Amino acid sequence: xxxxxxxxxxxxxxxxxxxxxxxxxxxxxxxxxxxxxxxxxxxxxxxxxxxxxxxxxxxxxxxxxxxxxxxxxxxxxxxxxxxxxxxxxxxxxxxxxxxxxxxxxxxxxxxxxxxxxxxxxxxxxxxxxxxxxxxxxxxxxxxxxxxxxxxxxxxxxxxxxxxxxxxxxxxxxxxxxxxxxxxxxxxxxxxxxxxxxxxxxxxxxxxxxxxxxxxxxxxxxxxxxxxxxxxxxxxxxxxxxxxxxxxxxxxxxxxxxxxxxxxxxxxxxxxxxxxxxxxxxxxxxxxxxxxxxxxxxxxxxxxxxxxxxxxxxxxxxxxxxxxxxxxxxxxxxxxxxxxxxxxxxxxxxxxxxxxxxxxxxxxxxxxxxxxxxxxxxxxxxxxxxxxxxxxxxxxxxxxxxxxxxxxxxxxxx
Amino acid sequence: xxxxxxxxxxxxxxxxxxxxxxxxxxxxxxxxxxxxxxxxxxxxxxxxxxxxxxxxxxxxxxxxxxxxxxxxxxxxxxxxxxxxxxxxxxxxxxxxxxxxxxxxxxxxxxxxxxxxxxxxxxxxxxxxxxxxxxxxxxxxxxxxxxxxxxxxxxxxxxxxxxxxxxxxxxxxxxxxxxxxxxxxxxxxxxxxxxxxxxxxxxxxxxxxxxxxxxxxxxxxxxxxxxxxxxxxxxxxxxxxxxxxxxxxxxxxxxxxxxxxxxxxxxxxxxxxxxxxxxxxxxxxxxxxxxxxxxxxxxxxxxxxxxxxxxxxxxxxxxxxxxxxxxxxxxxxxxxxxxxxxxxxxxxxxxxxxxxxxxxxx
Numbered sequence: 001x002x003x004x005x006x007x008x009x010x011x012x013x014x015x016x017x018x019x020x021x022x023x024x025x026x027x028x029x030x031x032x033x034x035x036x037x038x039x040x041x042x043x044x045x046x047x048x049x050x051x052x053x054x055x056x057x058x059x060x061x062x063x064x065x066x067x068x069x070x071x072x073x074x075x076x077x078x079x080x081x082x083x084x085x086x087x088x089x090x091x092x093x094x095x096x097x098x099x100x101x102x103x104x105x106x107x108x109x110x111x112x113x114x115x116x117x118x119x120x121x122x123x124x125x126x127x128x129x130x131x132x133x134x135x136x137x138x139x140x141x142x143x144x145x146x147x148x149x150x151x152x153x154x155x156x157x158x159x160x161x162x163x164x165x166x167x168x169x170x171x172x173x174x175x176x177x178x179x180x181x182x183x184x185x186x187x188x189x190x191x192x193x194x195x196x197x198x199x200x201x202x203x204x205x206x207x208x209x210x211x212x213x214x215x216x217x218x219x220x221x222x223x224x225x226x227x228x229x230x231x232x233x234x235x236x237x238x239x240x241x242x243x244x245x246x247x248x249x250x251x252x253x254x255x256x257x258x259x260x261x262x263x264x265x266x267x268x269x270x271x272x273x274x275x276x277x278x279x280x281x282x283x284x285x286x287x288x289x290x291x292x293x294x295x296x297x298x299x300x301x302x303x304x305x306x307x308x309x310x311x312x313x314x315x316x317x318x319x320x321x322x323x324x325x326x327x328x329x330x331x332x333x334x335x336x337x338x339x340x341x342x343x344x345x346x347x348x349x350x351x352x353x354x355x356x357x358x359x360x361x362x363x364x365x366x367x368x369x370x371x372x373x374x375x376x377x378x379x380x381x382x383x384x385x386x387x388x389x390x391x392x393x394x395x396x397x398x399x400x401x402x403x404x405x406x407x408x409x410x411x412x413x
Numbered sequence: 414x415x416x417x418x419x420x421x422x423x424x425x426x427x428x429x430x431x432x433x434x435x436x437x438x439x440x441x442x443x444x445x446x447x448x449x450x451x452x453x454x455x456x457x458x459x460x461x462x463x464x465x466x467x468x469x470x471x472x473x474x475x476x477x478x479x480x481x482x483x484x485x486x487x488x489x490x491x492x493x494x495x496x497x498x499x500x501x502x503x504x505x506x507x508x509x510x511x512x513x514x515x516x517x518x519x520x521x522x523x524x525x526x527x528x529x530x531x532x533x534x535x536x537x538x539x540x541x542x543x544x545x546x547x548x549x550x551x552x553x554x555x556x557x558x559x560x561x562x563x564x565x566x567x568x569x570x571x572x573x574x575x576x577x578x579x580x581x582x583x584x585x586x587x588x589x590x591x592x593x594x595x596x597x598x599x600x601x602x603x604x605x606x607x608x609x610x611x612x613x614x615x616x617x618x619x620x621x622x623x624x625x626x627x628x629x630x631x632x633x634x635x636x637x638x639x640x641x642x643x644x645x646x647x648x649x650x651x652x653x654x655x656x657x658x659x660x661x662x663x664x665x666x667x668x669x670x671x672x673x674x675x676x677x678x679x680x681x682x683x684x685x686x687x688x689x690x691x692x693x694x695x696x697x698x699x700x701x702x703x704x705x706x707x708x709x710x711x712x713x714x715x716x717x718x719x720x721x722x723x724x725x726x727x728x729x730x731x732x733x734x735x736x737x738x739x740x741x742x743x744x745x746x747x748x749x750x751x752x753x754x755x756x757x758x759x760x761x762x763x764x765x766x767x768x769x770x771x772x773x774x
Contacts, residue, residue, distance in 0.1 A: 201655035370587040
């Protein structure tokens with residue numbers, strides 16, 4: 001027993017003495033929770049002053065005990081953000097990592113990225129190419145790969161984060177809401193970093209990243225006695241389209257919805273059509289499914305047939321007519337199918353014009369016809385823009401809700 | 414290490430499954446994704462066959478050589494001189510692997526937990542535990558492996574169930590005849606890892622009911638194949654083959670992404686526990702085998718006094734084998750993969766064939 005203890009002491013003392021380092025260097029670095037600043041949203045931009053540098057904006061929820069509850073600071077030492085609890089830190093560096101480390105030096109507490117929930121990439125940075133801007137966050141040192149990624153539509157991430165903070169709204173809450181409920185309109189989506197990393201590795205993928213937009217709202221809120229105060233809101237506004245790792249533009253809500261239809265990411269949404277009497281009817285989509293069928297001639301692809309199934313419920317009707325007879329319903333089926341076809345043809349046209357496969361054709365070809373895909377994948381860039389696309393929509397209206405005929409229907413009077 | 418220590422075939426196979434676990438979660442999904450991309454998860458089915466061949470080979474050898482170890486079989490088939498040379502090669506090969514896994518153990522901890530802290534203390538703690546267990550011999554080690562086997566399997570099942578939400582079928586298809594060659598290439602390193610079964614045969618004379626090897630072995634090997642397929646489906650299915658092939662520890666990345674209703678997340682500590690437990694078993698078993706072979710080469714009765722000095726040696730050796738994770742990964746791909754395959758799969762088959770030619774089997 002004595003010998004064993006001696007052996008143990010010799011090893012431990014040798015290792016600790018000969019290493020020339022502090023004992024603390026053998027243990028993980030620790031930080032008390034009250035000394036950490038939990039960053040919730042990270043914004044990454046190209047520096048406006050120095051194009052070689054990267055500007056990082058970090059939003060965190062300050063503790064009430066902090067004096068003033070005002071903003072942190074930016075590279076110039078300015079105060080940013082006015083909300084009582086939401087604060088931002090802005091800093092620049094040659095890399096994202098350097099900017100974050102730099103921000104540590106102006107922060108009151110240790111910046112901790114383990115709780116980052118969303119990453120917003122500025123428009124200009126995304127246009128330059130997103131790979132270098134997301135490399136740091138992809139390495140997962142503190143950050144997680146299931147963060148949500150967004151693009152700041154037509155603005156910098158800093159602008160979006162700071163203006164949102166100044167409006168007094170909680171951007172983390174807003175983004176969390178978007179992430180959970182984008183399916184209520186299906187006019188945009190949600191993208192995890194890990195999904196984006198996989199897509200960036202794909203050879204022929206067109207990538208679409210949800211876009212956030214700053215919108216000015218006229219509010220008649222009487223809060224604080226103010227009326228007609230301009231109110232900033234953050235809107236989930238379609239997709240930013242990435243080709244060759246670079247942002248090439250944005251698609252509006254209708255086209256984004258069509259992207260979701262073709263990629264089977266459409267969850268729910270409204271289609272507003274006209275009834276046989278010319279009044280609006282809202283059809284609430286409860287099922288939208290697309291099946292892609294490819295026609296080949298030998299090894300060459302001839303066309304794609306898109307078989308779309310759309311099922312909806314009547315959610316609202318503006319006329320006071322009975323539109324639930326066979327003829328009227330068939331008319332509505334047709335209207336619904338035409339609305340879907342129009343959207344889908346529009347996005348097909350956009351994608352072929354820009355030669356960016358956001359329609360998921362390449363991916364589904366690879367999955368359904370891997371052998372044929374192997375032969376055509378190298379020429380896909382020249383095949384895709386000229387590919388013939390046919391659409392067949394099977395449209396149905398399944399039911400309505402608590403009442404069928406509208407209030408004060410003509411025939412009932 | 415008392416020669417009268419006896420364990421059962423079941424305990425031996427549990428030891429085998431435990432020591433397979435650590436390299437499996439580190440390397441198998443990465444190799445599969447690198448060679449066979451989305452079809453990589455099929456590779457364990459192909460690696461199933463060589464493992465069966467290996468088990469059947471040892472079953473035949475053990476039938477011919479009752480109550481003798483693989484060392485005795487080597488001596489009988491190859492003779493004392495060539496037998497010693499081969500055993501020396503095994504000692505060198507095992508030493509390289511032991512140093513490599515010791516280094517991997519601490520590299521994994523650095524990546525997962527303590528990115529900036531030094532690694533020496535982690536190795537020392539592990540070495541001390543290995544020393545304490547090895548002093549009491551094979552039986553204690555086997556009993557510990559039984560406990561660890563249950564813990565790692567329950568935790569793996571929990572992790573798999575929690576990650577099911579992240580698994581995307583699109584990441585696992587298509588599979589076509591174009592994938593046959595890539596799948597076979599991906600199965601090569603898996604075969605090498607699974608062939609570690611050979612190392613356990615060095616103490617086959619201490620296995621009580623080894624006549625049941627074929628029957629019990631088939632059961633455990635089937636379990637190993639199924640669990641490896643599930644592991645591959647979980648990793649490639651949830652993070653995709655491209656990220657899997659680029660990650661040094663893809664299993665850890667897949668576990669980090671688990672989030673159930675936003676309530677159950679950040680459960681990667683379970684993985685770290687699995688690593689430490691299984692790395693401990695692997696290092697303990699490898700060292701036990703090395704010492705056992707040395708005992709036979711030098712015809713000594715007791716070599717317990719060598720445990721301490723060998724642990725110090727492997728502590729130092731682990732630093733020399735590779736300093737950075739890049740060197741470690743490169744060494745694994747360029748050297749260790751082939752070393753595993755040759756030492757653990759090719760040589761036993763050759764021994765069997767030589768035995769057959771010399772009419773000893």
